[in-house]
Amino acid sequence: MSFGTPNFRGERLREARLARGMFKNTLGDLIGVTGAAISRYEDGDDKPQAHRIGVIAEKLQFPPSFFLTPAWNETIDLVHWRSRASESKSAREMTEQRIRWLCEIYSFLHTEVEFSSFSLPDLDIPENFQLITNNNIERAASDLRSHWKLRAEPIPDMILALENAGIPVATLRIPSDKQDGFCFTSKLLEKAFVGINVENVSCARARFDAAHELGHLVLHKHVTPEQAKMPLAHKLIEQQAHRFAGAMLFPREAFISEVGAVSLDYFCALKRRWGMSISAMIMRAYDLGLTDEEGKAQLFRSMTVRRWRGALREPYDSPRDMPLERPRMLRRGFEAILGSGGFARSTILSALPLPSQELEQLASLDDGTFDGANLSQMPVARLRPAAEMLDLESGNVLQFRRRIR
Known part of the structure; x- marks a missing residue:
């Protein structure tokens, strides 16, 4: 029988520990208990005393209130990960x-702010991913571009294109070169999400990763979690998403028209216009039959000779030349509710008791947005009904919902 803090949430302890990449025994050593005690806390068989919650919060660098609030009650069945076999x-x-x-x-934001509705059209794609052909993929990218009225021109901002379709995007700094990105769908929210790892990544690479994750959402709606875990199936699924990303960023007709010669210098000249890496354009030329296997290999050998292979080593990979695209959807949601006077920063941290740095990164907020907020502070005003905030870049409007009293 437990005599600890009654509203302690063991699932929150598990979240915080795993988010810090910490084993149970390691955390136990830090707070003065055994790894078995941590297991009992996480499983709800025992609850820590209030003073020990403070130590746990300090060692994991989470607000104590995080461990007293319910966790998100949903099991995400399928997450599309890159490099599944090699990632720890x-x-x-x-x-x-x-x-x-x-x-x-x-x-939390959706209860106060009206975002763009999720709008991926139903395209003519076989439900069985093993039957999806390259022509299916090229046509799907072309049809989606037409649906989004993008024409056969460069996409100015790939992340904004996803968010205008109602897909929230998060850019994370993950210290792993095996995680380029991920996507998943929340059944509770009826919403797809995309995450992009921007640690040591160029703008062109991040754009490709965003288009790749979009490919999963378009092509692989019927893939099961079991199929995604099978090595051969996962390899095919990833190849299809790669092909879609190339077709989405640089359509076939435009590529054939603009690529006068399959050469590194020509691709370099096109890189900033199309926002696509030289490496990706080599693969696009190969996919479209403009070069063969030996030609592709020779181009990559030439990149090695020029020292263009590797992270941030291609021309224009510097953020000064091509700045990283930044998500807007969640950030503008926070800006809208803060600007309305309906919430204080401290109130948001009470509702979302994450470490401020985590919240700022996930919502693409400026560093320090939530630093120093007083959690005991009450809201300064009620949310004004029917206020609106215009997104000047996309034309979309974030509209506050009326509160039900």
């Missing part, structure tokens, strides 16, 4: 916790 379980678990927090953040 611990590294993936660190990101999985942030997936759940993304759902919490969106759910």
Whole structure:
């Protein structure tokens, strides 16, 4: 029988521990208990005393209130991960916790702010991913561009294109070169989410990763979690998403028209216009039959000779030349409710008791947005009904919902 803090949430302790990449025994050593005691806390068989919650919060760098609030009550069945076989379980678990927090953040904002509705059209794609052909993929990218009225021109901002379709995007700094990105769908929220790892990544690479995750949402709606875990199936699924990303960023007709010669210098000249890496354009030329296997290999060898292979080594990979695209949806949701006077920063941290740095990163907020907030402060005003905030870049409007009293 437990005599600890009655409203302690063991699932929150598990989230915080996994988010920090920490084993049970390691955390136990830090707070003066055994690994078995941590298991009992997490499973709800025992509850820590109030003073020990303070120690746990200090060692994991989470607000104490985080461990006293319910966790997001949903099991995410399928997450499309890159490099499934080579990624460590611990590294993936660190990101999985942030997936759940993304759902919490969106759910909180959605009660006050009207976002763009989720709008991916039903395209003519075989339900069985093994039957999807390259022509299916090229046509799907073309049809989606037409649906979004993008024409056969460069996409100015790939992340904004996803968010205008109602897909929240988070850019995370994950210290793993095996996690380029991920996507998943929350059944509770009826919403797809995309995450992009921007740690040591160029703008062109991040754009490709965003288009790749979009490919999963378009092509692989009927893939099961069991299929995604099968090595051969996962490899095919990833290849299809790669092909879609190339077709989405640089359509076939435009590529054939603009690529006068399959050469590194020509691709370099096109890179900033199309926002696509030289490496990705080599693969696009190969996919479209403009070069063969030996030609592709020779181009990559030439990149090695020029020292263009590797992270941030291509021309224009510097943020000064091509700045990283930044998500807007969640950030503008917070700006809207803060600007309305309906919430104080401290009130938001009470509703979303995450470490401020985590909340700022997941919502693409400026560093320090929530630093120093007094959690005991009450809201300064009620949310004004029917206020609106115009997104000048996309034309979309974030509209406050009326509160029900």
